[in-house]
Amino acid sequence: MPPCPNPDRAEPGWPAAVVLGGYYTGVNLTRYLVRRGVTAYCLDNDRSRQAFRSVYGTTLQCPDPDRQPDEWLGFMLELARKAGGKPALIPSADAFVAAMARHADELATAYAFCRDSVELYAILATKRRQYDLAVEHGMPVPRTRFAQSPEEVAEFGAGAQFPCVIKPVRSYDWAKVPRGHPLAARKVMVAASPKDLDEKYAIVAAVNSEVVVQEVIEGPDTAKLVYLSCYSTDRRRIARCLLRELRTAPIYNGNASVTEPIDDPETDSICDRFLQSIGYAGLCEIELKRDSRDGRVKMIEANPRYTGTSDAAPYAGVDLGWLHYLDLIGQRVEMVAQDGRDFRHIVLTWDFSTIGNYRRAGLWTWRQIIRSYRPPVYFFDLDLRNWRVALGTIITLLKLIIGRPIRRFFSRGQPA
Numbered sequence: 375m376p377p378c379p380n381p382d383r384a385e386p387g388w389p390a391a392v393v394l395g396g397y398y399t400g401v402n403l404t405r406y407l408v409r410r411g412v413t414a415y416c417l418d419n420d421r422s423r424q425a426f427r428s429v430y431g432t433t434l435q436c437p438d439p440d441r442q443p444d445e446w447l448g449f450m451l452e453l454a455r456k457a458g459g460k461p462a463l464i465p466s467a468d469a470f471v472a473a474m475a476r477h478a479d480e481l482a483t484a485y486a487f488c489r490d491s492v493e494l495y496a497i498l499a500t501k502r503r504q505y506d507l508a509v510e511h512g513m514p515v516p517r518t519r520f521a522q523s524p525e526e527v528a529e530f531g532a533g534a535q536f537p538c539v540i541k542p543v544r545s546y547d548w549a550k551v552p553r554g555h556p557l558a559a560r561k562v563m564v565a566a567s568p569k570d571l572d573e574k575y576a577i578v579a580a581v582n583s584e585v586v587v588q589e590v591i592e593g594p595d596t597a598k599l600v601y602l603s604c605y606s607t608d609r610r611r612i613a614r615c616l617l618r619e620l621r622t623a624p625i626y627n628g629n630a631s632v633t634e635p636i637d638d639p640e641t642d643s644i645c646d647r648f649l650q651s652i653g654y655a656g657l658c659e660i661e662l663k664r665d666s667r668d669g670r671v672k673m674i675e676a677n678p679r680y681t682g683t684s685d686a687a688p689y690a691g692v693d694l695g696w697l698h699y700l701d702l703i704g705q706r707v708e709m710v711a712q713d714g715r716d717f718r719h720i721v722l723t724w725d726f727s728t729i730g731n732y733r734r735a736g737l738w739t740w741r742q743i744i745r746s747y748r749p750p751v752y753f754f755d756l757d758l759r760n761w762r763v764a765l766g767t768i769i770t771l772l773k774l775i776i777g778r779p780i781r782r783f784f785s786r787g788q789p790a
Contacts, residue, residue: 379708380700384411389459389486389703392417392450393680394474395467396425396433398755401763402685403466403695404431410696415453415461417470419446427762439473447477454484462702463487464657464695466680468545471499486702488607488656495656495678500544501586504676511651513644514672516665518588527575530587531568538565539627540578541586541675551581562627564590591674593666594737595622598674599638600630600683601645601660604698609655612707613697615687616642620746623724625732630683631725632746634718635690641671657698659683682754686719687712689752717750723767726774 391407393400396418404425407414414431419438426433434453437445454461463485465471474481475496482489497503505518519530520543531538539562542548548557556577557563563578565571571587578585598619606612618636622628645660659681661674680695687694691713701707732738755767 380697380710381705382410388412390415390457390461391699392453392457392461392463392485393431394418394463394465394470396420396423397467398424398763399680399682399685400466401425401428401430401760402754402757403464403680404428405757405760406688406693406695407431407699410693410699412696412699413457415457417453418467424763424766427766429760429762439469443473443476446473447480450477450481451484460484460486460703462699464680464698464702465495468499468677468679471495471679472544475499486704488702490607491653491655491678494652494654498658498676498678501541501675502543502584505586505588505673507652508648508673508676511648513648514670516589516591516672518586520584521575521587522584524572524575524579527585527587528568528572531565531571534568534571534587535589536565536567536571537590538571539563539588539590540565540571540574541588542578542582543584543586545677547582547584548578557581560624561629564627590627591663591665591672593663595619595626597664597666598622598630599636599641599662599664599671600633601641601658601662602681602684602687602692602694603645603649603659604657604694604701605649605655606701606707607655609650609653611646611650611709612701613687613692613694613710614642614646615690615692615694615712617683617686617719620718621725621728621732621738623721623728625728625735625737628728629721629724631721631728632718633683633686635686635712635715637714644671654678657684657694682721683719685754686752689717689719689750690715715750717752718746719752719754720747721754722756723770723774726771 390413393404393416401424404414404416408430416425416433417436436449439446475492478492502520508515521527541562551557563574565574600617602615604613617633619630620632623631659677664671
């Protein structure tokens with residue numbers, strides 16, 4: 375294979391990058407940019423995020439973009455002035471995608487981002503219109519409806535094939551429920567019947583009445599695929615990588631905790647055709663699943679930003695954040711595809727929380743689980759060079775390993 379003509383490192387005087395979102399996702403994106411020689415800032419309004427313990431780049435606390443939109447915009451414009459030039463703006467969390475869309479005109483005077491696609495980002499970042507757009511442009515999806523009342527949910531349930539799921543319209547709608555709440559750490563709620571759907575919606579509506587209800591795509595977790603890509607400002611595909619999910623947290627309907635690269639030309643073509651059809655530019659992740667009933671690949675959801683799963687792409691030779699940065703600052707970027715390397719990418723804290731469920735369901739044996747950790751393996755949330763962030767991961771893992779047996783021991787003999 376001939377060497378890639380794209381630059382390997384930033385040159386003196388190149389613009390800075392501003393990463394929006396301080397969770398592990400933003401930390402990892404910042405790490406890749408800093409290692410390429412880019413001056414990088416990582417922003418979040420929540421000081422508990424991992425970025426505030428990271429050694430990579432400069433982490434700054436910004437106003438809350440939802441609750442303090444004017445203050446957030448002022449902060450962003452002042453940061454661009456201090457950074458100099460026209461920094462590349464790259465979101466890694468949905469709340470900041472929405473903020474970019476709200477303030478696109480003002481931000482475009484100070485930052486480089488895919489201005490012409492930001493309205494698409496706003497549509498895809500919420501599920502209210504995402505599935506309508508997919509159907510309109512030929513992307514296969516399961517039967518889906520946006521609903522905001524018990525009557526609309528019941529109407530959907532009356533003609534649905536169960537099981538069905540209830541999803542938040544925005545990924546962060548359920549993020550602030552207290553520990554122990556039925557929605558805590560959940561991506562979806564699963565309903566087995568129309569009556570169950572109504573009961574689950576009543577729980578969800580107490581937090582946010584706006585939801586997406588959708589028929590489940592049948593099949594095991596290993597039938598789930600993740601398409602990672604970047605499209606240039608002139609609408610060329612400049613990066614692609616396809617992964618298969620092995621385990622999710624929670625089991626069946628959660629986020630991918632273990633993935634591996636896979637070659638699937640059909641899925642690659644479906645996703646590329648969809649994004650080309652809507653005139654997309656920028657980073658995008660599409661999660662899909664092959665339905666065991668009809669064999670068709672169908673979209674679960676799309677995310678118009680740098681995602682947690684995007685962290686696997688550089689290990690396959692596709693540094694999505696770097697390629698996107700190059701395009702945003704005006705460099706001509708040539709297409710980069712995954713290199714065929716075999717590895718597993720693991721989110722340790724999620725995987726340790728879900729392994730027991732797979733064991734109890736008889737889906738994975740200890741032997742299979744141990745084999746999934748054999749090298750080559752890379753971790754989303756454990757970078758020993760970033761020792762303070764890594765320490766937080768290790769503490770979480772110890773709580774998962776030791777805490778649960780202790781709680782089970784002390785709960786014995788207690789009244790139900």
